[in-house]
Structure formats: structure tokens, C-alpha cells
Amino acid sequence: MPRKTKVDNDADEVIEPIRYGPLEHWVGFNLRMAQTAAFQAFARLSQEIGVRPGRFATLMLIGKNPGISQTALSRANGRDKSTLTPVLEDLVRRGLVRRKRTHNDRRAYRLTLTPAGDKLLRQLTDCARIHEQHLDRIIGARNQAKFVQILRRIAAEA
Amino acid sequence: MTKPHRKPRRHNAAPDRPAPGEPPRLDLGFLNGLLGYMLRRAQLAVYQDFFRTFADANVRPAQLAVLAILERNPGLKQTAIATALGIKRTNFVGLIDGLEGRGLLERRVADHDRRSSALHLTDEGRALLRRLKRMLDVHERRIAAGLDDAERRQLLALLERIADISRA
Numbered sequence: 001m002p003r004k005t006k007v008d009n010d011a012d013e014v015i016e017p018i019r020y021g022p023l024e025h026w027v028g029f030n031l032r033m034a035q036t037a038a039f040q041a042f043a044r045l046s047q048e049i050g051v052r053p054g055r056f057a058t059l060m061l062i063g064k065n066p067g068i069s070q071t072a073l074s075r076a077n078g079r080d081k082s083t084l085t086p087v088l089e090d091l092v093r094r095g096l097v098r099r100k101r102t103h104n105d106r107r108a109y110r111l112t113l114t115p116a117g118d119k120l121l122r123q124l125t126d127c128a129r130i131h132e133q134h135l136d137r138i139i140g141a142r143n144q145a146k147f148v149q150i151l152r153r154i155a156a157e158a
Numbered sequence: 159m160t161k162p163h164r165k166p167r168r169h170n171a172a173p174d175r176p177a178p179g180e181p182p183r184l185d186l187g188f189l190n191g192l193l194g195y196m197l198r199r200a201q202l203a204v205y206q207d208f209f210r211t212f213a214d215a216n217v218r219p220a221q222l223a224v225l226a227i228l229e230r231n232p233g234l235k236q237t238a239i240a241t242a243l244g245i246k247r248t249n250f251v252g253l254i255d256g257l258e259g260r261g262l263l264e265r266r267v268a269d270h271d272r273r274s275s276a277l278h279l280t281d282e283g284r285a286l287l288r289r290l291k292r293m294l295d296v297h298e299r300r301i302a303a304g305l306d307d308a309e310r311r312q313l314l315a316l317l318e319r320i321a322d323i324s325r326a
Contacts (some may be wrong), residue, residue: 018242021230028204034320035201036244064187076184078202135193139316153304155199
């Protein structure tokens with residue numbers, strides 16, 4: 001199954017289809033390509049309403065679990081703490097998330113959304129609903145549950 | 159009868175900090191069951207395994223993809239590979255420079271087109287790729303361990319449909 005590839009370039013260039021070779025059968029590669037395409041589609045939707053698409057999951061987890069600790073958040077999000085820290089710093093700098101030290105443990109933070117963060121979360125949730133309907137149409141209602149189940153297994157096992 | 163030895167529970171223990179091995183009881187809200195989110199989670203988990211597997215070889219996923227594509231498409235232009243892999247051109251230049259610096263590929267300026275050079279694997283690049291493919295088999299077996307053949311095929315077909323949304 002050769003993939004079709006569109007190349008946006010000069011008209012004088014002859015475009016030959018690229019042979020993906022063994023990449024076509026690698027789950028990791030296909031997962032990455034699908035995830036990138038899905039995220040770009042979500043990004044286009046959110047840019048239409050003028051918001052940045054990133055950090056939706058992080059905002060959602062904080063919004064639904066106000067006061068969540070950084071440890072619990074990184075575990076829930078499947079990221080280690082070192083990758084989560086710059087994400088949170090970005091959200092704090094943009095005035096979307098508030099970080100408070102706890103009384104018991106001076107090193108631990110409690111995270112909550114600011115009103116601006118709450119508003120952005122609501123806007124992104126609207127985008128995500130439209131985006132999901134779009135994805136559901138692409139993969140077909142019949143496949144949806146099975147697909148999510150397979151992905152969940154990979155997320156848990158890998 | 160001896161009392162079971164148990165650590166006294168700290169009163170200030172965070173309520174959302176579960177015992178080790180116990181999943182945190184968190185409200186995932188709308189994320190739960192969201193296809194886009196599960197794609198991301200699966201992809202993150204696969205990347206973590208990738209980086210563990212390939213730590214010694216010092217190879218990132220995009221670098222491996224470039225080497226594998228060049229093996230099948232010798233002489234391909236930089237722009238064509240970047241487009242095929244969905245990598246921004248600005249990030250791609252550094253990636254190619256890195257591989258060239260390690261002697262794994264070389265740029266050859268095409269006679270008819272001075273503006274862009276064609277990429278070729280070196281012998282060293284081919285040798286490394288052979289080794290990487292063996293490591294990749296181990297990595298792939300691990301991430302698809304819970305899937306039977308039918309599920310694996312279904313997964314690949316559905317992922318390909320999603321990957322095509324931007325091309326539609």
C-alpha cells in the first residue's frame with residue numbers, strides 16, 4: 001500500500017511517490033504520523049477561534065481536579081516531571097494556571113486554573129468536540145471503541 | 159499474634175497521592191475516551207520505550223525514519239523527505255546536518271538543480287541502519303505485545319486513515 005505524498009514545491013520538479021519501505025508496518029511510525037495529523041487538524045480548529053491549541057489535556061486535568069499536585073498531574077498525563085515542568089511554567093507565565101506551595105511540603109505545588117485558564121479550557125473543549133466528531137467519521141463508528149481500546153493497551157504497556 | 163507491621167499513615171498525606179501501583183483517582187473529564195487524547199498517550203508511551211531502546215545508539219525517531227526512507231529512496235531531496243515525514247523544514251535542516259556530521263549520509267548537489275541537494279546513505283549509514291532495525295524489532299514487539307495480528311492490522315489501517323486527514 002504505497003502512500004500518496006503531496007510535495008508543495010516548484011512546478012518543474014518531478015514528483016515521484018516515496019517508498020516508505022518497512023516504515024509502513026511499524027506501529028510506532030504510524031502512530032506518530034496519525035498523531036501529528038490529528039493534532040494539526042485540532043490546531044487549525046483552535047486557530048479559527050484565535051487560541052493556541054497546545055496544553056489542552058494539561059488544562060483539562062487541572063480544571064477537573066483543582067488543587068492537583070504536580071506529581072499526580074504528571075502521572076495522569078503520562079509524562080515525567082522533567083517534561084511537565086516547562087509546560088507548567090509556560091502556562092503560569094501565560095496567566096492560565098496558578099501554582100501554590102502547600103503548607104506541609106514546601107517543595108510541592110498545588111495547581112489551579114485562573115479565570116483566563118478556565119475560559120481557554122472551555123473554548124478548547126468546544127474545538128475538541130468538533131475534532132472528535134471529525135475523527136469518529138474518519139475511522140467509522142463501528143471501529144471507534146475497539147480503536148480506543150487498542151490505543152489504551154499500548155499506552156499502558158509500552 | 160503479632161500485629162502486622164504497618165507504617166503509620168501520615169496525616170498530611172496528599173489525598174490525591176495514591177499508594178504505589180494504585181492508579182490515581184482523577185477526573186479525566188472529557189479526555190476520557192477521547193480519541194485524540196488516547197492517540198497522544200499511546201504515542202508518548204511508545205516514544206518513552208523508543209528512547210530507552212535506542213539510548214545507546216543515540217538515535218531519535220525522526221532520524222531513524224530519515225535513514226529508513228533514504229535506504230529505499232536513494233537520492234531523495236531534503237524537501238521531499240521533510241514533507242513525507244511531516245517535519246518542518248526549519249527543524250529538518252538541523253536533523254540532516256546532524257546525520258551528515260556523523261558520517262551517516264551525504265549531500266550531493268544534483269547537476270540539473272543547484273538549489274537542492276540529493277541525499278544518500280553512506281556505507282556507515284547503511285551499517286548503522288541494519289543494527290537499528292534489529293533494535294527496532296525488539297521495540298516494536300514490545301509495544302504491540304498485547305495485540306494479535308488482526309488487531310495490529312486494524313490499528314495500522316485506522317492510523318493511516320487518520321494520517322491522511324491533512325492530505326485530504
